[in-house]
Amino acid sequence: MSQIESLRRCYTCGAVLQSQDPTKEGYIAPETLAAHAEKDVLLCEACYTRRKFNRLPSSVQHDHTFMTMIGDALASGAMIVHIIDLTSFECSFDPRLPRNAVPNHIVIGNKRDLLPASWTDEQLKSYIIYVFQKNGITLKPEEIFLTSLLSSNTDISEIENAIETKRQGHDVYIIGSLGAGKSKFFDAYLRHYKNPSQHPVGVSHYYGTEANVMKVPLDSTSFLYDVPDLAVSNSFLRYKEDAALQRALQTVRPFPVRRTGIVKGGSLFIGTLARIDYWDGDALSFPVTAYFPEKIPLKSVLPKREMNALFVKYLEKKTWKPTLSCLSSMADYDGFELSIEGDEEEEIAIAGLGWIQFRNRGKRMTLRVYVPRGIGIDFGKAKGK
Ligand SMILES: Nc1nc2c(ncn2[C@@H]2O[C@H](COP(=O)(O)OP(=O)(O)O)[C@@H](O)[C@H]2O)c(=O)[nH]1
Ligand SMILES: [Mg+2]
Known part of the structure; x- marks a missing residue:
């Protein structure tokens, strides 16, 4: 006779519990499982260790405005330009963001000038790919650009061209943590910008949020949006008063x-x-x-x-x-x-x-x-x- 049994899942991460392979997700030792078989709430070993020892470093939590704007961007097929500070971006990923949700994006690794000049672009790009992959986002080397936007004569024409070809008529959202270089990027972008539309460049209220957001027309129907800074709640940048x-x-x-x-x-x-x-x-x-x-x-x-x-x-x-x-x-x-x-x-x-x-x-x-x-x-x- 066949029977249907419901799978038991880890109460915290939701992984299906299994006792076969300690290297795979949802592992729980057979003796733990046997000892607590009657309990409703079971944790896999990884989650148990994290709870018991409080081992998990703080992750960042993006605010409502960001989540609303990124939701709109994803729903409308917009392109995302993600600016990161190369000296600190490893801890800037919000685990609540859906994984690999952005089909059309580029990443700008900024503040190249602060890293050793001997490190090659290939090495840095492969590191960026590695960190994004750890956070569930797949990137290709051609989607990454390295910049030092501090210098006012930085040439961003390669990035402008990539945006224009990749956006395919859609809107573009510029995202990045506080201090990553978004304002510097806009300065560089607007330096050669010619408005191709009837719409003005300006700041306006973004529907569904409390935020006022800069909008730069890209053609008569699409815009480049400056998304408010991503939170730096888990970074030393949060201590603004010091x-x-x-x-x-x-x-x-x-x-x-x-x-x-x-x-x-x-x-x-x-x-x-x-x-x-x-x-x-x-x-x-x-x-x-x-x-x-x-x-x-x-x-x-x-x-x-x-x-x-x-x-x-x-x-x-x-x-x-x-x-x-x-x-x-x-x-x-x-x-x-x-x-x-x-x-x-x-x-x-x-x-x-x-x-x-x-x-x-x-x-x-x-x-x-x-x-x-x-x-x-x-x-x-x-x-x-
Ligand atoms: N060394 C260095 N500093 C930079 C670079 N880009 C921006 N900054 C500095 O980082 C800080 C934040 O830049 P900003 O464009 O305001 O970042 P935003 O918060 O993302 O808008 C400012 O003090 C900039 O001068 C860069 O390429 N190299
Ligand atoms: Mg800014």
């Missing part, structure tokens, strides 16, 4: 390449803004290359018995500038643990601040990363390699 910090972050000088190391039991203090501890592992120490704006201090700290007390002492004394007014004790930081294996160039990026790179030569290591509460971190393949 002026000295913002001045240090909004640098026009390339991020200096600083080589240092972290000793087992020791730490890398990024001023008192963040901290990366080498908690445990096979090697006694490992070399690190750090990329932060030059005014952000770095200090490699040898193992001390009371690492937290030392860090808090620096914090209280305001030993390192710039400081952040909302930080006064370790309770103001989120901690994450990274367990690393394999032999690859790895990178830890801290949203809006910078990143470190290191090579893990087949060793086992556990790092702990502390960042101000709510700041996003990303861990993955190193860029420019």
Whole structure:
């Protein structure tokens, strides 16, 4: 006799629960399943670990205006031009956005000038493809353009041509996080712009939102829209009131390449803004290359018995500038643990601040990363390699 059984799903992520393959989604150990078989609410191991250890870094949540505009764009077949800040975009994806929903898009990787000149365009494009793919968006190299829009004579004609050929008569929406370079892009775009229509270039209320949005006519029926800034709720850019910090972050000088190391039991203090501890592992120490704006201090700290007390002492004394007014004790930081294996160039990026790179030569290591509460971190393949 055949029978129909309903599938059991993880209460948090919705994956179908399975006990066959720990590397596939929805895995739950057979003994856990047996012990809790009568329960209605079951979690897969990945979600259970995240809940128990609060391991998931903060992701960004776009606001109502953005979601409305992006919804319109998708529904009308519009083209999306996504401007990213190459020094920090890993944590700018909203997990609520439908995956691979944008059939027609290009990505502009801006602030090329802040990255090492020796990194090739191919390396950077393949990194952008990798990060977008991790966030469920497939990109092709020909859909990516690299710019330094700070310089007023930047030639964007290649991008203008790509927009004109790819949009196929549809509207175009310019999106990007605060500080990515959207205003600079508009400056460059409007420099050579000739209005082909009867409509004026101007700011108008966008239906269904509270926002006033700039509209640039592209022909008599379609427009280029400037979408309000994407949220930076999980980035250091959110601390607008800390002026000295913002001045240090909004640098026009390339991020200096600083080589240092972290000793087992020791730490890398990024001023008192963040901290990366080498908690445990096979090697006694490992070399690190750090990329932060030059005014952000770095200090490699040898193992001390009371690492937290030392860090808090620096914090209280305001030993390192710039400081952040909302930080006064370790309770103001989120901690994450990274367990690393394999032999690859790895990178830890801290949203809006910078990143470190290191090579893990087949060793086992556990790092702990502390960042101000709510700041996003990303861990993955190193860029420019
Ligand atoms: N170094 C550098 N800074 C840039 C570049 N493009 C923009 N900026 C700076 O980044 C900040 C934000 O740029 P803006 O165009 O206002 O970004 P928006 O918030 O997306 O509109 C400003 O301080 C710009 O001067 C660039 O290519 N290189
Ligand atoms: Mg702007």
